[in-house]
Amino acid sequence: xxxLEAGRADRLAPVRSxxxxxxxxxVLIALIAFAVLASLPLFTDSKxxxxxxxxxxxxxxxxTSLNLLVGYxxxxxxxxxxxxxxxxxSFGLIMQKLGxxxxxxxxxxxxxxxxxxxxxxxxxxxxxxxxxxxxxxAFQMLIHSTILSWASFTGGDQGLxxxxxxxxxxxINLADHVHLYVAxxxxxxxxxLAMRQIAQSPFGYTLRMIRDNAARASFLGxxxxxxxxxxxxxxxLFASMGGMVMALFVSGAYPEFAYWTISGxxxxxxxxxxxxxxxxxxxxxxxxxxxxxxxxxxTEYHGIVLGVVILFFALGLxxxxxxxxxxxxxxRRGAGEGR
Amino acid sequence: xxEIRNLAKSFGGVKATNDVSLDFLDGSLTxxxxxNGAGKSTFFNLITGALKPDSGEVLLGxxxxxxxxxxxxxxxxIGRAFQVASIFKSLTVQETMLAAVSADQLSSAxxxxxxxxxxxxxxxxxxxxxxxxxxxRNRTAATLSHGDQKLLDIALALVLEPKVLLLDxxxxxxxxxxxxxxxxxxxxxxxxxxxxxIFIEHDMDIVFxxxxxxxxxxxxxxxxxxTPDEIRNNSAVIEAYLGTEHAGAAA
Numbered sequence: 001x002x003x004l005e006a007g008r009a010d011r012l013a014p015v016r017s018x019x020x021x022x023x024x025x026x027v028l029i030a031l032i033a034f035a036v037l038a039s040l041p042l043f044t045d046s047k048x049x050x051x052x053x054x055x056x057x058x059x060x061x062x063x064t065s066l067n068l069l070v071g072y073x074x075x076x077x078x079x080x081x082x083x084x085x086x087x088x089x090s091f092g093l094i095m096q097k098l099g100x101x102x103x104x105x106x107x108x109x110x111x112x113x114x115x116x117x118x119x120x121x122x123x124x125x126x127x128x129x130x131x132x133x134x135x136x137x138a139f140q141m142l143i144h145s146t147i148l149s150w151a152s153f154t155g156g157d158q159g160l161x162x163x164x165x166x167x168x169x170x171x172i173n174l175a176d177h178v179h180l181y182v183a184x185x186x187x188x189x190x191x192x193l194a195m196r197q198i199a200q201s202p203f204g205y206t207l208r209m210i211r212d213n214a215a216r217a218s219f220l221g222x223x224x225x226x227x228x229x230x231x232x233x234x235x236x237l238f239a240s241m242g243g244m245v246m247a248l249f250v251s252g253a254y255p256e257f258a259y260w261t262i263s264g265x266x267x268x269x270x271x272x273x274x275x276x277x278x279x280x281x282x283x284x285x286x287x288x289x290x291x292x293x294x295x296x297x298x299t300e301y302h303g304i305v306l307g308v309v310i311l312f313f314a315l316g317l318x319x320x321x322x323x324x325x326x327x328x329x330x331x332r333r334g335a336g337e338g339r
Numbered sequence: 340x341x342e343i344r345n346l347a348k349s350f351g352g353v354k355a356t357n358d359v360s361l362d363f364l365d366g367s368l369t370x371x372x373x374x375n376g377a378g379k380s381t382f383f384n385l386i387t388g389a390l391k392p393d394s395g396e397v398l399l400g401x402x403x404x405x406x407x408x409x410x411x412x413x414x415x416x417i418g419r420a421f422q423v424a425s426i427f428k429s430l431t432v433q434e435t436m437l438a439a440v441s442a443d444q445l446s447s448a449x450x451x452x453x454x455x456x457x458x459x460x461x462x463x464x465x466x467x468x469x470x471x472x473x474x475x476r477n478r479t480a481a482t483l484s485h486g487d488q489k490l491l492d493i494a495l496a497l498v499l500e501p502k503v504l505l506l507d508x509x510x511x512x513x514x515x516x517x518x519x520x521x522x523x524x525x526x527x528x529x530x531x532x533x534x535x536x537i538f539i540e541h542d543m544d545i546v547f548x549x550x551x552x553x554x555x556x557x558x559x560x561x562x563x564x565x566t567p568d569e570i571r572n573n574s575a576v577i578e579a580y581l582g583t584e585h586a587g588a589a590a
Binding site: 019020022023197198200201202203204205206208209211212213215216217218219220221222223226227230 | 387389408409410413414418419421425426427428429430434437438439441442443446447448449450451452453454455456495496499
């Protein structure tokens with residue numbers, strides 16, 4: 001905001017303040033959400049509820065980051081779970097083998113993820129649609145197989161056992177359940193806020209242009225390949241964050257974290273919650289975990305129930321839950337203005 | 340000046356563009372005509388980087404752009420609109436314009452600020468006004484009429500402030516009245532913006548009325564270039580393309 005811009009502010013002012021207001025609004029919502037979540041342990045002793053929120057944090061970060069690819073860029077990755085697994089394993093291994101402070105391990109894991117995602121992304125984002133989906137899936141299988149067969153390093157099909165050391169730092173002791181809970185909530189909220197910023201930045205609109213019409217975007221001077229690679233790496237970072245939350249939660253890392261079904265669940269969550277709104281995947285995460293927990297309690301055939309739910313959303317609503325709600329609201333508003 | 344030198348492109352055995360050399364003076368308005376399959380769109384695709392030429396040069400202000408990527412060529416100042424309106428269907432008109440200006444100002448990768456950036460405002464506003472889209476700024480592109488989608492496509496090219504603007508059949512798929520409205524817009528743009536405009540057009544009445552210079556392509560070659568009168572009376576053109584109707588009308 002220079003002096004010069006301030007000079008011709010009258011026409012620009014309203015728009016600029018709208019953009020600024022949106023940002024403040026998002027931060028405000030995030031603060032309120034965090035305050036509500038963080039104060040939950042004051043009102044309840046239910047360990048199960050706190051565990052549920054921690055799992056929602058891990059999966060929510062993962063699913064929302066997948067939506068940056070699927071919903072915003074039109075890149076349907078079937079291998080996004082590899083970064084969830086990579087995050088969990090890198091973090092666990094660093095803590096077990098090197099015993100670094102947790103924040104250092106956290107940053108180091110993000111760095112490792114960035115490097116791996118850049119290499120894999122550089123190969124994948126040249127491809128389109130189904131080819132992209134399959135090659136990402138192939139890389140997922142590759143990472144999973146590596147974890148299984150490199151047993152001396154990764155523990156093979158047993159996973160990282162013996163627990164992940166969680167030394168206290170800055171007065172935060174993640175071995176304590178409530179501390180872990182609050183830290184997970186903080187990571188979730190910060191991650192969501194960062195992803196929201198990405199989605200609403202000029203880069204976020206570049207992604208939408210690529211999703212709608214990549215060829216046209218390149219005729220506007222946009223380097224489509226570079227933009228796709230950038231979002232691929234950014235999304236991987238947040239998925240990795242989710243993996244780290246998971247590793248902290250279970251105090252270990254298991255090959256299932258890197259199996260393709262994690263990616264499948266991510267896609268499923270996005271279908272449940274909807275990809276046209278930012279919070280759709282978060283809603284989907286809560287729905288899926290609720291479904292999982294309740295259905296598995298009543299029947300061993302939970303796969304059938306989940307399948308029916310998928311069919312209902314895919315064939316019945318033809319969109320995710322939050323898509324449905326958002327559409328309903330905009331239609332009502334449209335009808336209200338029209339009359 | 341845009342100079343095309345010995346441009347050539349083959350698909351298998353078909354020479355879609357065969358040794359084409361042309362000069363387009365700064366600020367000129369040129370129509371490219373020719374029968375179906377004459378290589379008009381290929382010619383545009385070669386200039387804009389959608390296709391790589393087999394040989395030849397595309398010189399803009401003395402810089403050879405042949406074979407470079409579309410983003411590079413756009414940055415050098417050659418913008419284009421498409422035969423079938425090529426737009427971003429889920430963005431509103433205003434968002435489309437603002438995002439295009441962002442791309443041109445090299446801020447399309449900015450992560451830490453909110454869209455839209457204040458400095459993209461004026462240019463987007465200006466072009467929306469220019470093409471009469473300002474009243475529809477909040478409409479989603481997919482819901483616009485066919486004509487407005489074509490205008491939005493042209494607006495996208497124009498908002499980058501190109502030196503040369505290539506319009507591939509700006510009136511394609513339009514009714515007779517809408518055609519004239521569109522072509523008046525194009526002419527007005529050319530007059531007010533002082534840019535080089537090259538357009539492909541099938542409607543001969545429109546071409547002969549507004550284009551000071553016409554290029555006729557046929558089987559990838561230049562059949563003739565000249566003023567409307569020269570083209571109308573060119574016997575090769577009449578035989579290959581126009582038939583006797585227009586020639587008769589001129590005589």
